[in-house]
Amino acid sequence: MSKERILILGNGGAGINAAIAARKTGFKGEIAMVSERDGPVFNPMLSPYYLKGIVPWERCFPFDYRIYKELDIRCHFGTPVVELDGIGQEVTLGDGKKISFDRCLIATGASPVIPAIEGLEDHSLYKTIRTPASVLDLNGAIRGGGKAVVLGASLVGLKASEILKKRGMEVILVEKEMQVLPYGAHPLIAGILTSFLEEKGIEVRLGITLKGAKPWKGRVICDFGEKKEIADILLICTGVRANIDFIDPRQIMIDKGAIVDNRMATNVENIYAAGDACQVMDFLSNRHRWFGTWGFACKQGLVAGKNMAGEDVHTADFVMENISPIFDWMYAQVGQIKGYRNDVTYEYLKDGKDGHYLFVLHEGVVSGANLINTTHLAGMIRQAIYKRLPFSYIRQTLLIR
Amino acid sequence: MMQYGFSFDISRCTGCMACVIACQDQNDSEGDNPPSFRYVIKYEKVQGTNPLIYFFSISCQHCGDAPCIMVCPVRAIKKRDEDGVVVIDRDLCIGCHSCEMACPFGAPKFQGDGRMAKCDLCYTRIEKNMKPACVRICPTGALGAGPIEELSKKKAEKASFVFLTSLVGDYHR
Amino acid sequence: MSKGEDASIRRLIKAKIPGKETGIEIKKGLCSICNAQCGIDVYVKDGRLIKTEGTLENPVNKGRLCVKGVSNKQYVYHRERIRSPLLRVGEKGSDRFVPISWDEALDRIALRLNEIKEESGPESVVFFTGFPKWLRPFLKRLAHNFGSPNYMSESSTCYLATVLANRLTYGCSFVPDLKNTKCILNWSSNPYYSSAPQAINFVEALERGVKIIDVGPLNTTLSRQADIHLRIRPGTSGALALGIAHVIIEEDLYDREFVSNWTYGFEEYRAYVKEYTPEVTAKITGLAPQEIIAGARLYARTKPATIVTSASVTVHHTNGVQNHRAITALIGLTGNFDRPGGNHVVPTSYYHRATGFDTREEEFEQTKNWEEMAKRIGEEEYPVWSRFIHEAQAVSLPFQIMSGKPYPVRALVGFGVNYRMWPGSDFMKKSLERLEFFVDVDLFMTDTAKFADIVLPASSSLERSELSISPSRYAIWTEPVIPPVGDSRSDVDIIIELSKRLNLNDPLLSKGHEACLDFIFEPSNIRIEEIKKHPGGLILGGFPRTPYEKYKKTGFSTPTGKMEFASVILREAGYDPLPVYREPKYSPISTPHIAAMYPLILTTGARLPMYMHSRMYRVPWTRGLRPDPMVDINPKDGEERGIKQNERVVLSTPRGSIMVKANLTEYVPPGVVNMYHGFPGADVNELIEPDYRDPISGYPGYKSLLCDIRKSNGGDL
Numbered sequence A: 001m002s003k004e005r006i007l008i009l010g011n012g013g014a015g016i017n018a019a020i021a022a023r024k025t026g027f028k029g030e031i032a033m034v035s036e037r038d039g040p041v042f043n044p045m046l047s048p049y050y051l052k053g054i055v056p057w058e059r060c061f062p063f064d065y066r067i068y069k070e071l072d073i074r075c076h077f078g079t080p081v082v083e084l085d086g087i088g089q090e091v092t093l094g095d096g097k098k099i100s101f102d103r104c105l106i107a108t109g110a111s112p113v114i115p116a117i118e119g120l121e122d123h124s125l126y127k128t129i130r131t132p133a134s135v136l137d138l139n140g141a142i143r144g145g146g147k148a149v150v151l152g153a154s155l156v157g158l159k160a161s162e163i164l165k166k167r168g169m170e171v172i173l174v175e176k177e178m179q180v181l182p183y184g185a186h187p188l189i190a191g192i193l194t195s196f197l198e199e200k201g202i203e204v205r206l207g208i209t210l211k212g213a214k215p216w217k218g219r220v221i222c223d224f225g226e227k228k229e230i231a232d233i234l235l236i237c238t239g240v241r242a243n244i245d246f247i248d249p250r251q252i253m254i255d256k257g258a259i260v261d262n263r264m265a266t267n268v269e270n271i272y273a274a275g276d277a278c279q280v281m282d283f284l285s286n287r288h289r290w291f292g293t294w295g296f297a298c299k300q301g302l303v304a305g306k307n308m309a310g311e312d313v314h315t316a317d318f319v320m321e322n323i324s325p326i327f328d329w330m331y332a333q334v335g336q337i338k339g340y341r342n343d344v345t346y347e348y349l350k351d352g353k354d355g356h357y358l359f360v361l362h363e364g365v366v367s368g369a370n371l372i373n374t375t376h377l378a379g380m381i382r383q384a385i386y387k388r389l390p391f392s393y394i395r396q397t398l399l400i401r
Numbered sequence B: 001m002m003q004y005g006f007s008f009d010i011s012r013c014t015g016c017m018a019c020v021i022a023c024q025d026q027n028d029s030e031g032d033n034p035p036s037f038r039y040v041i042k043y044e045k046v047q048g049t050n051p052l053i054y055f056f057s058i059s060c061q062h063c064g065d066a067p068c069i070m071v072c073p074v075r076a077i078k079k080r081d082e083d084g085v086v087v088i089d090r091d092l093c094i095g096c097h098s099c100e101m102a103c104p105f106g107a108p109k110f111q112g113d114g115r116m117a118k119c120d121l122c123y124t125r126i127e128k129n130m131k132p133a134c135v136r137i138c139p140t141g142a143l144g145a146g147p148i149e150e151l152s153k154k155k156a157e158k159a160s161f162v163f164l165t166s167l168v169g170d171y172h173r
Numbered sequence C: 001m002s003k004g005e006d007a008s009i010r011r012l013i014k015a016k017i018p019g020k021e022t023g024i025e026i027k028k029g030l031c032s033i034c035n036a037q038c039g040i041d042v043y044v045k046d047g048r049l050i051k052t053e054g055t056l057e058n059p060v061n062k063g064r065l066c067v068k069g070v071s072n073k074q075y076v077y078h079r080e081r082i083r084s085p086l087l088r089v090g091e092k093g094s095d096r097f098v099p100i101s102w103d104e105a106l107d108r109i110a111l112r113l114n115e116i117k118e119e120s121g122p123e124s125v126v127f128f129t130g131f132p133k134w135l136r137p138f139l140k141r142l143a144h145n146f147g148s149p150n151y152m153s154e155s156s157t158c159y160l161a162t163v164l165a166n167r168l169t170y171g172c173s174f175v176p177d178l179k180n181t182k183c184i185l186n187w188s189s190n191p192y193y194s195s196a197p198q199a200i201n202f203v204e205a206l207e208r209g210v211k212i213i214d215v216g217p218l219n220t221t222l223s224r225q226a227d228i229h230l231r232i233r234p235g236t237s238g239a240l241a242l243g244i245a246h247v248i249i250e251e252d253l254y255d256r257e258f259v260s261n262w263t264y265g266f267e268e269y270r271a272y273v274k275e276y277t278p279e280v281t282a283k284i285t286g287l288a289p290q291e292i293i294a295g296a297r298l299y300a301r302t303k304p305a306t307i308v309t310s311a312s313v314t315v316h317h318t319n320g321v322q323n324h325r326a327i328t329a330l331i332g333l334t335g336n337f338d339r340p341g342g343n344h345v346v347p348t349s350y351y352h353r354a355t356g357f358d359t360r361e362e363e364f365e366q367t368k369n370w371e372e373m374a375k376r377i378g379e380e381e382y383p384v385w386s387r388f389i390h391e392a393q394a395v396s397l398p399f400q401i402m403s404g405k406p407y408p409v410r411a412l413v414g415f416g417v418n419y420r421m422w423p424g425s426d427f428m429k430k431s432l433e434r435l436e437f438f439v440d441v442d443l444f445m446t447d448t449a450k451f452a453d454i455v456l457p458a459s460s461s462l463e464r465s466e467l468s469i470s471p472s473r474y475a476i477w478t479e480p481v482i483p484p485v486g487d488s489r490s491d492v493d494i495i496i497e498l499s500k501r502l503n504l505n506d507p508l509l510s511k512g513h514e515a516c517l518d519f520i521f522e523p524s525n526i527r528i529e530e531i532k533k534h535p536g537g538l539i540l541g542g543f544p545r546t547p548y549e550k551y552k553k554t555g556f557s558t559p560t561g562k563m564e565f566a567s568v569i570l571r572e573a574g575y576d577p578l579p580v581y582r583e584p585k586y587s588p589i590s591t592p593h594i595a596a597m598y599p600l601i602l603t604t605g606a607r608l609p610m611y612m613h614s615r616m617y618r619v620p621w622t623r624g625l626r627p628d629p630m631v632d633i634n635p636k637d638g639e640e641r642g643i644k645q646n647e648r649v650v651l652s653t654p655r656g657s658i659m660v661k662a663n664l665t666e667y668v669p670p671g672v673v674n675m676y677h678g679f680p681g682a683d684v685n686e687l688i689e690p691d692y693r694d695p696i697s698g699y700p701g702y703k704s705l706l707c708d709i710r711k712s713n714g715g716d717l
């Protein structure tokens, strides 16, 4: 019999950590990796730091090329997976090549969603931030001055606004909901952030949708109905979608990503998924959810790698976490702020001039928190959510000096 | 691989905070709002009619399976082979605070330069047969440090001995 | 040097590893932030202090240090250190000073003081020292040489009243024999916060299985560790002690032999404590009768047992001296006096250290008899204090400055004066404005120093030499470990120089610090020269241990020669001879009409670990641990008033109010609030009347009065 083969689809944080873990576990068989893009692992979360000039381009690739050799990975880079036959244990690549496997990991990540708006069929009209090419493209488009419209006040949208502002552009941040961070922040916290962004010179327009976009002398006319803006850059930050078009949903259960258990296994034997391509169990709602963070992707990749190599390890359920600098502030979301359940109460506390806490409580137990400049407690609050500790615990222990 | 760590005897901790400042003194944490790699939290509970006040002295636990290492997008955090101490290469840090979110103990601290710094178990002192600054000062001997196996032996001797790893939750004396 | 070597040395320097290659040296110093005098290993590089650590071989702290001691780097190098003598040019309190030379400063001071002496007598100049202890014998000598009886100190509000109380009952002081005891009755001391490096004694006692009874309203770590915690209402210590005595006598648990042979006034006492049944005592103290009985039995039945009191908690009441006497009477009652494991009588030397050494400290300090000088401040009001305590009563100072009676007070030479020490601190502040001439010696430009005409910069303990002799007879003479900050000088050198300029003609003082110490320790043949030979200190050998039961040979130094349950001296002075219990001047029982509006009991000044009176407020490290003035209030009381953690509240008494943050905590029982003293901007002593005092010692009743707390506007965290 030939060597056992683990096939990893996707060369991101999830994929590479799966390979590392499989080898660490002692897997002696073949590891093959398929990636649409050629080149070492790119960490999309570093792109804002690159665009702000904090990290040089080379360092957006945290694992260098040698790792494939060290881990003895067979790379099939530069062509996408177009079909996965989970039962037949075989994938088809874009160039028609077929690769069979014993175990396969879906770690193809996610891509920005482009809303169905008239004019956006023309890819040259807008920018995104995700892949190396998209980041370099955006970087090239930013020149001192000019106007930028950022569509979507997601966390990426906020970060992008900061970058464009810092790089000398006039920035209009447009969000169709009535607040920034519509899915992650309590309206009160969102309001504080909005004022802060405005203070920093960003124009925030809420409750507004883009109706259409048209090219005009190398620029874009953005049509908001009553108002039009002529932008030098239109940046789309309205969210991402898992790259799972190659999955046959009759085989593998999918929702917004491939659904996996705490071993990162899908419903089909020998098929695993990790990172932005999958949905895992949410600790709070007991439902599968899409999380989409670098840390989770790596962790999930690691667990998947170990299991594919023959170990039997489980992750804990996941609690939503997001943390990021926005200008000179630190913002974080821990757990669920919105849509967890209806019978929650909120506890808002201020800490000094710019410090804010907003806790979401269910029967006195913490289920979520928004933090502004108080993120030193982020990890401990997440731990408190896991341990289902009452808010009084946090009040008594963490908030007291 | 050798694994060094801290031990902590909650029955002896008085919340005197000497460890906090000893750490700042050792690590020259100065400035207006200087971070300390060690801090003390208070936990009050009423047992029957008896109110009990406990203190926990907390810093980096140099976890065997350190969650911060995995989340760091630039791989600036590493575990030393010699002693299992989790260390950060500050030159690489970009200040994203991912580790702050990952760490259940609130160990990563952010300095004026926006980069992370944390407890390094005073490993250079340990190499020179000196105790970590916080352990050395502890007036009641609540804090200890050493190879984990030795610490767990002591644990068997004394019921009130806890590893900090199991601490953020409830503790009954 | 190769690159790798370079990096490795940089790593060693960063970790502050002492050695040749790093150029880091360890020098021996003493901490003088509190009174314990812990030994510090000072890490010095290029003449700068870079780190402090406890000295392992110093038995005072055995390598440990507290949060304050380890802050020495920031304390010593604080940017607010005064760097040269300063002359005030703006209004009093204005903080407008100009630097002048030492010569000019000292000459101006000498000239002015001698003028005032000429005009209105030496007694119109007061010599005061705040918390600093080491300079005291020198300052008192200076005062007396000058002719002023008015040497006074911070000890007019701290510690000495316990000495007074113990002298009244036993004719001497004593220390707990912790090493040999089987039971500790800890009366409102929090060793873990007041002297953390020494508190290991309690940890070790616990480990040995020593029984611990903790008395006091606050819920300290020792309360948690104790077998019994008697959580009394503040101010009712005396009643509890009498209640315990009641149980001990009723249940025949007292030491009949000791009581009948060595005590005076027992029948009177017995008759008095009869009233204090567990039920009556329970009512007063807020305890349950069974708790009192259990505590009394445990203390009386466990032999030997010792009583630990704090420096001042028991005497900071309007019935302070008698409360303290009631507590310590239990020692004799149970036969634990001067017995192993009980309370041991060890003669003190050199500012109250129980070393057992013979010294000429008194002779050194007191160069004139009292009769040769005017009456001391406070002497008429507090005759018993003045009889036992060889200082003036500082709490009376502002009254005399303001009234000019019985004679005017015109000038003050102070070392580390802090007007916030006084009850009704604003009153003391006002009296400072009234002074004609005020010299303050300090490390920092304090709010008090701003009222001085001339401010002199003192150096810290690490910039000067100092002698420490500990009860374990370890002696160390330190050399300066770093150069003086700015133009600062040691307090003792300042005193010696002042003595010269005042033309006081004191040859001994003129010979300098060491010569004076040699004089003081001459009876025990201890010489600084010898101690100096041991830079790391040495144990002074060849001295016999202080024996036990010395009274069997010598009797007691009381009028009756016995332990006095009923004090002859108090009787003669017109006070109650027995350790009677009186309610605090303001309490729910004594003043129900006030309690109706101020229903909470205010107790102040209990130690926080990071602060030492006002000393550590300005140090960023310690301040960072508790940046805001906070009042401790029980969650129940907070809830009743709709007050949340960290919310701004108004703390008020009939005398005034301050704004502070609320700290909801079980540290205090329901009905009691606790506030640390001297916070700039939120000084709780302003809320206490200047004459809220104990009638025997003149001590302020800091630890029990009435107050209320209400929510203020604004809900900042």
Ligand SMILES: Cc1cc2nc3c(=O)[nH]c(=O)nc-3n(C[C@H](O)[C@H](O)[C@H](O)COP(=O)(O)OP(=O)(O)OC[C@H]3O[C@@H](n4cnc5c(N)ncnc54)[C@H](O)[C@@H]3O)c2cc1C
Pocket (backbone or CB within 6 Å): A009, A010, A011, A012, A013, A014, A015, A034, A035, A036, A037, A042, A043, A044, A045, A046, A047, A048, A079, A080, A081, A082, A107, A108, A109, A110, A129, A130, A156, A243, A246, A274, A275, A276, A277, A292, A293, A294, A295, A296, A297, A323, A324, B096, B098
């Ligand atoms: C601007 C921005 C900021 C972010 N900031 C943060 C942050 O602050 N913190 C945080 O935790 N996370 C952040 N993230 C999210 C984080 O980067 C992702 O969650 C993480 O990178 C997901 O890793 P992954 O391995 O699952 O997917 P990816 O990194 O997307 O990797 C997927 C890989 O699969 C390949 N691939 C895709 N489709 C196919 C296919 N069909 N066939 C073969 N190969 C394919 C891709 O080329 C890629 O190599 C940010 C993301 C962005 C875009």
Ligand code: SF4
Pocket (backbone or CB within 6 Å): B071, B072, B073, B074, B075, B076, B077, B088, B092, B093, B094, B095, B096, B097, B098, B099, B100, B108, B115, B116
């Ligand atoms: S803050 Fe620095 S050390 Fe922490 S995860 Fe981010 S880059 Fe890594």
